Every structure is written in C-alpha cells, then in structure tokens.
Amino acid sequence: xxxxxxxxxxxxxxxxxxxxxxxxxxxxxxxxxxxxxxxxxxxxxxxxxxxxxxxxxxxxxxxxxxxxxxxxxxxxxxxxxxxxxxxxxxxxxxxxxxxxxxxxxxxxxxxxxxxxxxxxxxxxxxxxxxxxxxxxxxxxxxxxxxxxxxxxxxxxxxxxxxxxxxxxxxxxxxxxxxxxxxxxxxxxxxxxxxxxxxxxxxxxxxxxxxxxxxxxxxxxxxxxxxxxxxxxxxxxxxxxxxxxxxxxxxxxxxxxxxxxxxxxxxxxxxxxxxxxxxxxxxxxxxxxxxxxxxxxxxxxxxxxxxxxxxxxxxxxxxxxxxxxxxx
Numbered sequence: 001x002x003x004x005x006x007x008x009x010x011x012x013x014x015x016x017x018x019x020x021x022x023x024x025x026x027x028x029x030x031x032x033x034x035x036x037x038x039x040x041x042x043x044x045x046x047x048x049x050x051x052x053x054x055x056x057x058x059x060x061x062x063x064x065x066x067x068x069x070x071x072x073x074x075x076x077x078x079x080x081x082x083x084x085x086x087x088x089x090x091x092x093x094x095x096x097x098x099x100x101x102x103x104x105x106x107x108x109x110x111x112x113x114x115x116x117x118x119x120x121x122x123x124x125x126x127x128x129x130x131x132x133x134x135x136x137x138x139x140x141x142x143x144x145x146x147x148x149x150x151x152x153x154x155x156x157x158x159x160x161x162x163x164x165x166x167x168x169x170x171x172x173x174x175x176x177x178x179x180x181x182x183x184x185x186x187x188x189x190x191x192x193x194x195x196x197x198x199x200x201x202x203x204x205x206x207x208x209x210x211x212x213x214x215x216x217x218x219x220x221x222x223x224x225x226x227x228x229x230x231x232x233x234x235x236x237x238x239x240x241x242x243x244x245x246x247x248x249x250x251x252x253x254x255x256x257x258x259x260x261x262x263x264x265x266x267x268x269x270x271x272x273x274x275x276x277x278x279x280x281x282x283x284x285x286x287x288x289x290x291x292x293x294x295x296x297x298x299x300x301x302x303x304x305x306x307x308x309x310x311x312x313x314x315x316x317x318x319x320x321x322x323x324x325x326x327x
Contacts, residue, residue: 017151017159022145024160025167031144032171038141038173039099042123043074048095055109057158058101058165065099065169072173073182079110089116099125101169103161105133105147114138127168129161142169204291205284207324208305208314209235216241216312217276219248223259223274225265226251234319237302240271245311249275252302281306284314288326291316 044051050069054062062078069076079091081100092098098117102110105128114135117124126139129146145168151159215233217226219240229238229240230251240249251271257265259274281304282291291303295318305314 013153016153020149020151021160021163022256024164028145028164028168028171031168035141036171039125039143039172042097042125042141043172043176044179046074046095048075048093048097049100050074051079051096051099052076052099053110053113054101055080055082057162058103058107058274061101061162061165061169062101062164065101068140068170068173069176072177073180074173074176075162081107087111092117092120092122094120094122097125099127100139101127101165102135103129103158103165105130105135107135109158110135115206119146120197127165129164131322145216156324168292193262200327202288202324204286204288204303204305204314207288207320207326208284208316208321209211209233210314211243214312214315215239217243217271218242219270219272219275221271223251223256223264223269223271226271227256227266233315235315237300237315237317238271239304239315240275241312243267243316245312247279247281247304247306247312248272249277250279250302250304251275252300253325279304281310282316283307288316288324289320292318292326295321 050066052062052066052069053059059078059080066076066078077091079089096186100110105126111134114124118138123140125141125143126135127143127145128136129144130136131142131144133144145161145164147160147164150157150161151153151163213233215229215235215238217229217238217240219242221229221240226238230236230253237249237250237252240251242248249271251274255274255276259269262273280298280300282294282295284305285308295301295303302315302317304312305316307313
C-alpha cells in the first residue's frame with residue numbers, strides 16, 4: 001500500500017474536503033442579497049412552472065433542485081439543455097420561469113438555447129460561478145455561487161461548486177415554501193407513497209380497530225373472560241369499561257404475567273383488581289405518528305382510542321402502526 005493510501009492520509013484528505021466545502025457554503029451567506037430576493041419574487045409570481053436546466057454535474061444538481069421545488073409547493077421540472085435545442089425547449093411556455101445552472105456560465109449547450117428563451121420573453125434566473133459570463137450577463141437575475149476553490153486536489157472535479165449550487169437551490173426552495181405558506185399536510189400530499197406521507201397523513205381513525213374488533217369487557221369481568229377476549233381479538237390486551245362505555249382501565253399481557261406471579265386465580269380474580277387503571281389513551285383525530293411516539297415513549301404496545309367523553313371507540317397496537325409504515 002502506498003503512503004498516499006494510508007489510513008492517516010485518507011482521513012486527512014477527507015477532512016480537507018469537508019473544510020473546503022464548509023467554507024464555500026459559509027461564503028453564500030453574503031449572497032442572500034437583492035438578486036436572491038429578486039429570484040424569489042420571480043418564482044413566486046410565476047403562473048406556470050419553474051424550468052430548471054443544467055448539464056454535466058450542474059445538470060445533476062439542477063435535477064435535484066427541480067425535485068425539491070416540486071415537492072415543496074413550487075411546480076418545477078428539469079430540462080436537459082442538449083435535448084432542449086432538439087425540441088424539448090417546446091416544453092417551456094411564456095408563463096414559466098427558467099432557472100439555469102452553469103458554473104462557468106459558458107457551457108455551449110446552455111448558450112445555444114439562450115436566444116430561444118429570450119424570444120419567449122420568460123424570466124431567466126442564472127446560477128453561476130462567473131458573474132461576468134455570458135449566461136450571467138444575459139440573465140434577468142444572476143445568483144453568484146462562485147467558490148474559492150474546488151475540494152478536488154486537482155482543481156478539476158466539480159465539488160465545492162456543485163455543493164454551493166445545491167445549497168443555494170435549497171435556500172430558494174425553502175424560502176418559497178415559507179412564503180407560500182406550504183404546510184406539513186401539503187408536503188404529505190406530494191409524498192403519499194412513502195413512509196413520510198403516511199406519517200403526515202394517516203390518523204388514528206384510519207388505522208384503529210372499531211366495533212366488534214375492539215377487545216372490551218366490563219371491569220367486573222373475571223380474568224378468564226379477559227383471556228378469552230384477548231385471544232379472540234388478537235391485540236394483546238382488553239379494555240375495561242363501565243356501563244357508559246367509558247374506559248376505566250386496560251388489562252394487558254404484562255398484567256397477566258404479573259398476576260400469575262402472585263398466584264391469583266384467573267377464574268375468581270376480577271379485572272378491576274389487577275388491571276392498569278387510568279391507562280394512556282388517544283383521540284381518533286390525532287396523527288398515527290403521534291400514537292407511535294406515545295407508545296415508544298411510554299414503552300407500551302397498545303393504545304385505546306376514546307372520544308371527548310372518554311368513551312371507547314377504537315384500539316391500536318404497535319403492529320398496526322408498523323404495518324402501515326409509521327416508523
């Protein structure tokens with residue numbers, strides 16, 4: 001193994017990259033200025049979509065920025081400049097705003113489509129590392145994302161420059177999110193398929209067991225009856241209720257183990273004697289994620305769902321939440 005590949009050298013190089021790129025990000029704070037605000041205003045006023053373009057490594061960053069904008073309330077999509085000059089420029093309408101990324105500001109494929117964008121009369125936001133470049137000069141608004149140096153020791157591979165562009169893109173997206181009043185529910189609606197959407201959209205009422213599926217007995221029932229109810233409903237517990245169906249307690253597998261250790265007779269001992277009184281409950285309109293948090297924090301595996309009068313209307317257990325992707 002060469003000295004350049006030693007553990008110590010690998011660690012040193014990695015730390016240098018982090019230091020250089022951190023400095024590049026820190027330098028962006030001075031660029032949150034009038035052009036940045038102007039870019040935000042153009043995007044907020046956009047009646048169409050934000051068309052984000054870039055090529056090479058800038059293209060990858062542009063694609064990510066487009067995706068972040070779209071998922072946070074600003075309709076956007078990515079267009080490859082090379083394909084744009086061969087027909088895809090037709091995807092741009094006069095109601096759109098174009099955001100182009102190019103570190104040099106002189107990328108041939110980007111420069112080629114500038115006259116078409118100008119002819120359409122759409123606002124052009126440029127994000128470059130060269131304020132005097134062709135792209136920067138042709139733009140309606142230019143955002144400076146120049147860096148002191150690339151983290152690549154050869155000074156060739158886009159590293160600090162792409163990181164700076166990505167962070168500035170995130171700054172735009174989050175600023176627009178806040179300005180639009182974009183909410184957690186809005187975010188969930190654009191992410192319905194993953195666990196994120198499930199965490200933000202699903203409520204206890206969507207997952208809870210109801211009706212005859214709820215394990216429930218009067219608190220005067222004996223433990224043998226509770227065991228039959230728990231076995232039939234398969235939730236590892238049963239609720240104890242009074243004559244008004246208000247929850248007075250819960251009898252769980254844990255309660256059963258504890259009473260057996262004390263040699264209680266399951267045929268004569270009543271639930272009220274050994275159950276957990278004043279159990280943790282939750283209302284049906286709360287998020288399933290809140291139920292998960294409550295179970296985890298209290299180290300319990302089941303929750304009873306009650307209405308505003310503490311009447312039993314449902315039951316949840318940890319398996320229900322895990323199966324639904326609430327993790």
